[in-house]
Amino acid sequence: MSKTVCIISLTPVTDEPRVLRQSKALADAGWTVIVAGFKGRQAPPPHWRYIEVEHVYETRRLTENLKFDWKRRLSPGSGQFAEDYYWAQAGYDGIYEHIATIENVRCDLAIAHDYFTAPIAARLAKVSGGVYVIDCHEFSFEQYMHDPKWIKRERSWVHAMEKRFLPGASVVTTVCDGIADALKSTYKLAHRPTVVRSTAFYHDLPFRPTGEKIEVLYHGIVSPMRGLEQTIESVKLWNPEYHFVIRGPGPDDYIASLAALAEQHGVTGRVRIDPPVAFNEMVPRANSADIGFFIQPDISLQKRFTLPNKFFEYVQARLALCVGNLPEMARLVKQYDLGVLVPEISPAAIAAQINSLTRARIDSYKQASMKAALELSWQSEAEMMLRAYGIEPVAANVD
Template identity: 45%
Template sequence: MPDTGRAFTRGAAAGGPCVWIISYTPASDEPRLLRQAWSYREAGWSVVVAGYDGASPRPPGWNYLRLDNSWSTGGRVQRAALRAQRSFGRLLYRDLRGIPGLAQWGARLHCQGLPNWRRHGQEILQTARANPDLRPNLVIAHDPPTCAAAVALAEWADAAWMIDAHEYGRGQYAHDPSWLADGRWLATALQDYYFAAADAVTTVCDGIADLLNVEQVLRRPVTVIRSVPFAQPQKFRPCGERIMVLYHGIVSEDRGLEEAVRSLPMWRPEFSLLIRGNGDPAVALRLRELARDLGVADRLRLEPPVPFGEIVPAANRADIGYFVQGNFSPQKRFTLPNKFFEYVMAGLCLCVADLPEMAALVRRHDLGTLVDSTDPSAIAKAINGLTPARIDAAKQAAIRASQELTWEREQERLLLLGETILAERRSRIGSTVTG
């Protein structure tokens, strides 16, 4: 194979059809990607993953193309040309978006002017051409940024392709004025183009699927595949004298963590807060300083994330799984994250925001308590309302619910969808040939 400047690691050949999964994220840290790759390998497919290196070890047997996330642009002339391309693309998708077709073309032009994304697409196609035994039958693009590379690969291989939309792109950062001025128009144009072209679109919850089904031109309705974990049963662990409240996930400004720390002085003295995850170091520093200023530094602990396979057992050592964020955009309103289901699999009582997707499951399975506001006093009221007996009852309910909310069940929709669009693609190719 030609030297792309990147590592390509071949795993054991699985035979059968081949799927390429593309994600511009640390691949081994991405739970949805890990589960998808596992499902297709178990179903007898060869699997190729293209993404960035993560902190967690890669699963054995991956065919893995390591993409480099550095901002590499080449010489001065190339940098100037790409900068001009991005500027012209921005003019089309933002300032001239009222002219039909220009916004979509401008968005794609802009993204192809991003040096790393441009390079990724070239490397992916070069690697596929150099490894004909791994020619894809199906390509899965994780979110719109990867779609240009996915489309090029699928067209070269006559493969079916789908988009796995983790987020509601049109409103993902609606709380950020700078994003509203520019980013939303880029996200909207990319969605309008690629969602209409894809053989299928998947997403994480019913609320986002409902929005996409109304707003987008689609070949078929969006398929919901929730971010539930692998079955990893945990034993019931009753509350002790100290009660640990756990948040695990990204540590960032929009996750409601500052409000949680501000509420901590109002919690009953047996409660403490553990924040486990990575993210912006400045945010973590502010949380520590805030806890110190409020006199509760001894009740707040921040830890780095654990490897993928240890997320659920590590969570089981806590008592309450916490996630309360604001309802300031459609993306936040319909949030149904990995951590919600990981808390359930870990057998925790839940204390989460009263937002539609999470609230429906909490009520259906009696998993804990809902918080109707991010105000620190509302958070404290919800936490203090959880007696040891109530926490233990919710823990036991979570253990029961975890038998249903498993990837082993959820994957059936993913595999069926892949087989369906692959059969449709083959049928279209056959009709073209015979015609």
Template identity: 30%
Template sequence: MTEPQLPRIRGRAPRVLSLVYNDASNDSRVLKTAASLQQAGAQVQILGSARDLAGHPAGVVQVRGLRVRRVPDLIVPLVFPRLTRLWRRLAGKDPVTGQRAAADDGATAGARSVTGPGAQVGERAPAAPSAAARAKVFAADAWMRLYQTCRLGFWWKGAVGEGRRLRPDVVHANDANALVPALLIAAGRRTRIVYDSHELWRRRNTRQDKWLAPAAEAVIERIGIRRAAGVITVSPSIADWLQHTYRLTEKPSLVRNIPAATVVPDPARGRLRELTGLRREDKIIAYTGGVTTGRGLEETVDAVAHLPRDVHLVLLGPTDATYTAGLLHRADAAGVGDRVHLAGVVPYPEVPQALADADVAVVFVRPICLSYTYSLPNKLFESIHAGLPIVAADLPDTAEIVRRYGIGEVFAPERPDELAASITHILTGAQGYRAASRRAAAELTWEHEAGVLVDLYRRALEELR
């Protein structure tokens, strides 16, 4: 049994409460952090939010050997049925089922076909929305913003009640939306706060027409980060930004979201061909992660059109139906609809194994916000642990990893032609990159990152002894 690395508090194991505003069932960083602290001798409980409609109700469950308590979620259709029916009417949906009317769907689809890829010259554009339609959209948007705000506040209230009862020694706030309950749980007590910034919260990909929420978030993060006994984050650039913006005397600790150490899988045991029905002789460009906006998937589809017919793009990860339909339409319009494949979802620990039979991985986060520019995507490290060559957008932290370890090629994110050229270069000489990726996987492990995490906790807890 591993000797505890964290100091005991008045003769007992330190109590750590990890706050996260999701159901915690698939949040790899939250689960790995909690497991590492537990292995280091802490008593850890994750406090998340129920997601009843996704099959994660309120209550206590075990997730990968960790105790997770989910506080109730604010489900408006159950709590405020009349308001829900009103909002659905304003949004043009059936007030009972919440389904959009068929006529609306047709209009939406028509608008996408005209303005999206493959639109034909001479097609009639949809008519501009009427004043009544615009008013409905505004009302529905205002209602949704109010609902999401109330929903977050409802979780704050439940988290504070549970947290105060549990009397933790450390509250681990996962992202800035967990800082308010962390501050209230710690108020008037010796409880320490550790702030874990999973992304550059104030510069993340959100709507730019809002001002009140960003202003409130700036105040909350400033107060929380100054109250925290320790700050950790996921990339060097975000650490620099936090230190400069908040004038921190100590740079936040770098704890990257890297998979745990494993043997790099044999390519012959990869699953992408099995999941998509592709042949052994086909070449596979792999993408892993959410199939959604801001991930450079449009440019990647365009690049496939410039590659030989035996080169296919396989997308491994959860999909958004509306976005995916548009992406596949773009592929059809480019003549590569039969070469873009959805492989579905596999459990997080199995991602490197599933990717292993790909020929190259694309890591492309479009720099549409500073948080994306400064990101170190999970997919980068998952692809390294799969032993794959990497083609990555030239963003500071991502490019630094690719170049330092010699695991692939970097392209300018605004140049899809460079993306196609980089893929071609790797496909004609990938073995050297594969070897470099396997060497990098041995060094880039969660166990190394966890050492930094435990050291920070050791310093924070020493003050309580």
């Protein structure tokens, strides 16, 4: 009889790359896979038992809010208060009850994606007689350091939540070395979290020589704090053969503001904003571009240690890379000779690096991505995750 895993992520899970990869590796290893989360744009994979949950917000009276809020304020001194405040927030016990009672889920392994699903996973593991693990996508204690309201209201509670649940997890995994070290140091963990990078599935794509028009691609979530405004402004400084494509989901008003910014700087004809594509289409579509682009401000450990899905998706798409000079990305760019690093987020610095990429250099970096694609793929990285969970990996399939 196969063992059962329940993966819990309060995201649109059918569009969530890390959940999709993780679940596929566990299914291939013979596990029954249950995934609980919000509905995404695409259908769930056939190997899932999918549980769609909703985060229903309830209106409480002011007196009730004050009753719960003191536990948040006192949570730095009490992990129990931190957890009590979590369960007091509208929606979380409803999600747990949906999974454990209505759907009657019992599992050998409950995987929490980040701290805000850890209480659900821990409670589910307890009633199941199983264990819970936490997969940290972020260094959540510093996730929103650009937001003074979050720092004042939420940051100490986030710290208390992670301090309560990370040490009790059977395994903690995270996306890069920098965050692994920060988590171990911040929460005095007995063991360093296992690094399971957000590498993409291997794609067997051809080398595509750079043509007359050179396409610079940003794909992923379209939101502030990703240098998109500065990049659009920089396009007027780019050589005329370069064009910028932004592809991904985002708030309509923010996307409209980017289009207005392109018009303001006179680069409307060289900036294209595309709608998102399905998960399975992201890398093949990206192969039509030439340069994969991503920058982010170095304003916290969370931002400094960024190593996003898109970095590895660009490699699988066989692109040259132009990314921010942040340590985790820079290490791999230099190790595999994948492209160039932007030293700061300014239109001039961005333009200087883009303009330095001649067609010959772009093709050289594309060839480097060709060579690195298998090593920097999920087929290689999945073994790290499975072994961390005490599961024997199956032979990698790169078809």
